[in-house]
Amino acid sequence: VLLDIPRSLEEAQVPPGHQPSARIVSGPPPLDPFAIPEPRNGASEGHSPSAGARIAELMAAAAAQSALDELRSRYLGPFCLDRVCRPAEEAVSTDGDVGVRVGAANADAAGAKSSEASRIRIPIGAEYLHGSIYDLRQTFVDTAPQFRLVILDPSWPNRSVRRKRKTGSYSTASNLTEIQQLLLSIPVPLHLTPDGLVAVWITNKSSIFDLVTSPRGIFASWGLELVTQWTLLKVTSSGGPIFDMESAWRKPWETLLIAKRIGARAPSTLKPLVIVAVPDVHSRKPNLRQLFEGVLGRDYAALEVFARNLTSGWWSWGDQVLQFQGTEHWIQS
Numbered sequence: 205v206l207l208d209i210p211r212s213l214e215e216a217q218v219p220p221g222h223q224p225s226a227r228i229v230s231g232p233p234p235l236d237p238f239a240i241p242e243p244r245n246g247a248s249e250g251h252s253p254s255a256g257a258r259i260a261e262l263m264a265a266a267a268a269q270s271a272l273d274e275l276r277s278r279y280l281g282p283f284c285l286d287r288v289c290r291p292a293e294e295a296v297s298t299d300g301d302v303g304v305r306v307g308a309a310n311a312d313a314a315g316a317k318s319s320e321a322s323r324i325r326i327p328i329g330a331e332y333l334h335g336s337i338y339d340l341r342q343t344f345v346d347t348a349p350q351f352r353l354v355i356l357d358p359s360w361p362n363r364s365v366r367r368k369r370k371t372g373s374y375s376t377a378s379n380l381t382e383i384q385q386l387l388l389s390i391p392v393p394l395h396l397t398p399d400g401l402v403a404v405w406i407t408n409k410s411s412i413f414d415l416v417t418s419p420r421g422i423f424a425s426w427g428l429e430l431v432t433q434w435t436l437l438k439v440t441s442s443g444g445p446i447f448d449m450e451s452a453w454r455k456p457w458e459t460l461l462i463a464k465r466i467g468a469r470a471p472s473t474l475k476p477l478v479i480v481a482v483p484d485v486h487s488r489k490p491n492l493r494q495l496f497e498g499v500l501g502r503d504y505a506a507l508e509v510f511a512r513n514l515t516s517g518w519w520s521w522g523d524q525v526l527q528f529q530g531t532e533h534w535i536q537s
Contacts, residue, residue: 205477205495206275208285209484213528216491216515217327220502226325226534230287231485233441240447240454253410260413260433260459263476268437268449268457271478275443283443284482288535324529327516332525337389337509340521348519350397353496353506356390357405357489358383360412380415384422390509392426396465401474401500402428403462405489408455416461428463431470434477435459436490441482460492473499487512488528 214224253261333340361377377383392402404422406412416422417430436458438446445456464470481490493515496504503517511520513528 206279206283206480207490207495209481209488209490210287211285212491212494213488213513216493216513217325219328219516220493220497225537227288227537228528229533229535230289231483232289233284233287233482234446235441237440237444237446237448238454240451242451242453251409251411251414254414254418256417257410257413260417261408261410264408264433264435264457264459265449265455267435267476267478268445271435271437271480272439272443272445272449275480279443281443283439283441283480287484323531324526325514325531325534326529327514329517330514331519332511332514333519333521334523334525336523337386337521341389341391344521345391345394348395348507349505350395350400351507351519352397352400352500352504354392354396354400354402354509355405355492355506356387356403356509357512358387358510360407360409362407380411384415387422388425395507396426397505398465399468399471401431401462401464401471401496402426403434403460403492406459406461408457408459413459413461423461423463426463427466429466430461430463432474432476433459433461434479436479436481438483439480446483471499491515493518 210228210230213228214226217226218224333344359377361379361383377386396402402423404416406416414421418424423430438456438458440446447454447456449456462474477495479490479495489512491513493506496506505519506515506517507519507521508515510522511525512522514520514525
């Protein structure tokens with residue numbers, strides 16, 4: 205599936221079936237692959253990967269290579285749509301959008317701070333908890349419904365990220381134990397429907413795959429079992445991978461692990477998938493509402509944890525849920 209990240213976010217601002225009338229301010233698409241230094245003595249992370257982690261890595265690599273081969277043989281482009289890259293100060297209000305209201309950022313359960321009172325875009329039907337997982341856990345338990353889909357995009361431990369944290373990004377856990385405790389504090393089983401799915405974005409470290417999928421891992425603690433994985437293959441504007449496919453240091457893909465309740469029947473339409481996309485600004489993932497409509501049907505209830513934007517009809521939770529909702533990030537199309 206070839207997906208345009210900015211367009212997926214624009215479409216997510218309005219209910220399904222409505223046409224967005226605003227464009228999100230994006231970064232320029234990369235023209236060439238990124239050159240990265242390779243480690244001198246291999247890329248060992250000090251963790252002996254499980255058989256499952258090794259198989260998952262091989263599956264992701266094979267799926268990514270197969271997608272690239274198919275694109276090269278059957279598709280000439282374009283690989284992304286035209287982007288709006290205007291300076292933020294030139295952005296204009298979008299009060300007239302269908303399905304979007306513009307108001308002050310004062311609806312978070314923790315209470316708005318004066319510095320948050322800038323105008324933001326709130327999609328119709330979007331609910332959000334703006335604050336940390338620990339601070340708003342009880343509020344979530346008391347107010348949130350059950351969901352057929354829960355998506356989580358944690359900030360996994362990463363030495364380079366800890367050295368230079370980007371302004372406005374989620375705090376990165378210092379180690380796997382810390383992130384495990386944070387994830388297990390989220391009452392996923394309490395708010396997941398019997399036939400619901402949980403999807404977790406992970407990096408390419410085998411230790412993180414094992415943390416999520418091992419017999420004592422996150423999924424098992426939530427009463428879940430892995431069903432399949434989707435691969436987000438990041439390419440340049442000409443369709444080549446943004447990193448060398450054989451790089452030991454960085455891979456041009458990320459993985460979405462999708463799980464269901466143990467013993468529940470998986471949707472027959474849930475299959476492995478490769479999502480090919482040209483990257484946008486840092487930390488901006490594609491919105492997956494439309495892709496999961498092909499699995500769960502339209503109008504399913506969904507929650508995004510560690511969200512960086514809002515989605516019409518969804519709940520979002522995290523201390524950066526409004527990161528890309530300010531009117532400075534949008535212009536009228």
